[in-house]
Amino acid sequence: MHKPDKTLRERLLEMETLNATQQEVHRPHVQAILDTRLSGAKRVGFATLALVGLLTAICLGKPAFDPPRNWDEAVAALLYRLFAIFGFFACVAWVILTGWAAFSGVLRRTHRPWIVATTLAMGFIYLALLAFVFVLPVVHEESMALLGTQLTLMAFFLLNTIGLCVVLGTVYRGQFRSEEKLLEIEYRLADLAEKIDRGSTR
Amino acid sequence: MTEKERIYCELLVLRCRRGQRAAWEELVQTWERPLFYYIHRLIDNEDDARQVLQQSWVSILQGLGKLREPRKLPAWLYRIARTTALTHLRRRYGERALCQNGEATTAVDVTDGQLDFDNAEQIHYGLGRLSLIHREVLTLFFLQDLSIEEIAGVLEVPVGTVKSRLHHAKRMLRAILEREESSHA
Numbered sequence: 001m002h003k004p005d006k007t008l009r010e011r012l013l014e015m016e017t018l019n020a021t022q023q024e025v026h027r028p029h030v031q032a033i034l035d036t037r038l039s040g041a042k043r044v045g046f047a048t049l050a051l052v053g054l055l056t057a058i059c060l061g062k063p064a065f066d067p068p069r070n071w072d073e074a075v076a077a078l079l080y081r082l083f084a085i086f087g088f089f090a091c092v093a094w095v096i097l098t099g100w101a102a103f104s105g106v107l108r109r110t111h112r113p114w115i116v117a118t119t120l121a122m123g124f125i126y127l128a129l130l131a132f133v134f135v136l137p138v139v140h141e142e143s144m145a146l147l148g149t150q151l152t153l154m155a156f157f158l159l160n161t162i163g164l165c166v167v168l169g170t171v172y173r174g175q176f177r178s179e180e181k182l183l184e185i186e187y188r189l190a191d192l193a194e195k196i197d198r199g200s201t202r
Numbered sequence: 203m204t205e206k207e208r209i210y211c212e213l214l215v216l217r218c219r220r221g222q223r224a225a226w227e228e229l230v231q232t233w234e235r236p237l238f239y240y241i242h243r244l245i246d247n248e249d250d251a252r253q254v255l256q257q258s259w260v261s262i263l264q265g266l267g268k269l270r271e272p273r274k275l276p277a278w279l280y281r282i283a284r285t286t287a288l289t290h291l292r293r294r295y296g297e298r299a300l301c302q303n304g305e306a307t308t309a310v311d312v313t314d315g316q317l318d319f320d321n322a323e324q325i326h327y328g329l330g331r332l333s334l335i336h337r338e339v340l341t342l343f344f345l346q347d348l349s350i351e352e353i354a355g356v357l358e359v360p361v362g363t364v365k366s367r368l369h370h371a372k373r374m375l376r377a378i379l380e381r382e383e384s385s386h387a
Contacts, residue, residue, distance in 0.1 A: 009346045011322030013235045016242065026252045030230055030259050034223060109221055176220050183213045190206035 036107040046102035050095050056125065057091035064088045079152065083128060090121040117165065124158040203347060208273040215272035230259065233276075236345050237283045243329055243341045244287040250294075251287075258286045277352040280342065284356055327382070328375045336371035343368055 006014075038046065064084035067077060097115050101107050107115075131150055214232075217225030237258065242251040261282050269278055325344060329337050342353045354364045 007346065008322055008325075008344060009236075012326060012344055013239055015322055015326035016235065016239050026256060029256055030234075033256075033259050033263050034226055110223070176216065180213065180216055183209060183216065187206060187209045187213060190204070190209055194204065194206055 032106075034109045036109075038101060038105050038107055043102050043105050046098045050099035050102055053091045053095040053098060053122070056122075056129075057088055057095060060084045060087040060091060060125075079155070083155070086121075087125045087128075090118055090125060094118040094122050113169075120161060120165070121158070124154065124161070128154050203276060203349070211275035212272040215266060215269060215275055218266055226263075229262075233279055236347060237279060240280060240338075240341055240345065241283050241287050243337050244284070244334065245290060250290065254287050254290050255283070257290075258283045261286060274352070276347040277355055280348065280356045284338075324379050325375070328378045331378045332371060332374055336367060336374055339364060339367045340371040340375060343371075 061084075063081060064087070067081045067084075093114070097111055097118060101111070101115075131154065214225055214229055218229055234255070238251060238255050241254050241258070242248065245251045245254060258279075262279060265278075265282070269275070271278075329341060329344075332340065339353065339357065342348055342356060348356065350364055350368075351361055354361045357364060359367075
């Protein structure tokens with residue numbers, strides 16, 4: 001005997017006797033599809049990145065929290081400190097994200113945008129550090145103002161890139177949200193139409 | 203499938219594309235049973251069917267962003283499940299096994315007796331005794347998620363072929379069930 005209030009589809013699906021143990025085994029696997037499992041080599045890669053990030057954070061920590069006092073030009077010193085503070089926090093975020101990926105062996109879907117963002121910031125930081133290493137010794141003798149200009153330019157490009165990413169992200173999210181709202185309204189209308197239709201047929 | 207359900211599908215796809223974990227879980231929860239039922243009709247072994255379902259979920263997740271018509275989500279899901287199941291069958295048994303399974307239908311004695319296609323238990327039993335191509339088309343038909351046109355799309359055959367297969371499959375199912383009933387009587 002079957003319950004008359006159920007559709008044939010539902011009753012058919014109920015006929016499928018599922019092995020509870022197997023279902024328990026497979027369900028976490030399906031949920032885990034959202035996250036990328038990292039191979040051993042990739043885990044080592046992430047661990048290396050975390051280590052590099054940690055070393056960079058240590059290098060930037062000192063000028064960030066204990067700035068050099070012998071700089072003549074206050075603006076350049078301030079820019080340098082701001083850069084070091086920004087770099088330090090970006091490195092910390094980078095270390096946490098990559099370190100967690102290496103430790104857990106899973107790259108979570110929700111972490112991916114943050115990893116991309118910190119990677120972008122880290123790219124700029126290394127670019128700036130390269131400039132410090134190779135350009136600073138040359139310009140230090142001549143003018144600190146030139147270094148300040150270079151740092152400002154880098155900060156300008158970094159901020160531009162961040163701004164562009166934020167704007168694109170906002171536009172993208174806004175587009176999704178408005179699309180979602182429209183569909184929700186459409187769904188409610190369809191639901192209402194269905195109810196009216198059901199009411200009129202009674 | 204009603205228009206409301208189609209809109210719901212589109213909404214679900216949109217939320218999944220946004221990376222909402224809850225939407226993905228909802229998608230899995232909604233479609234796990236029908237997809238498994240369909241795959242299990244194609245693949246006898248339950249563990250293999252589960253693995254095929256899991257592989258199908260991977261393909262679904264990878265392809266969800268490229269789905270052009272989210273309102274046709276059910277047809278797309280069944281198509282992926284079918285492709286994955288057939289790949290599994292080909293790998294395991296080879297093309298010949300599939301063809302042989304299809305040809306086996308001629309052995310069934312077909313009668314035109316009337317039988318109530320509302321008894322889920324009987325249908326479930328009868329489906330297991332049909333040939334693969336008839337079992338497949340009838341399963342999709344009874345699961346009521348797809349129109350005939352969509353079933354044709356999933357099976358990659360013309361609509362006329364689906365209708366013809368459905369007609370033959372129903373007759374064969376009737377024959378099987380009647381034979382079963384008479385043997386019990």
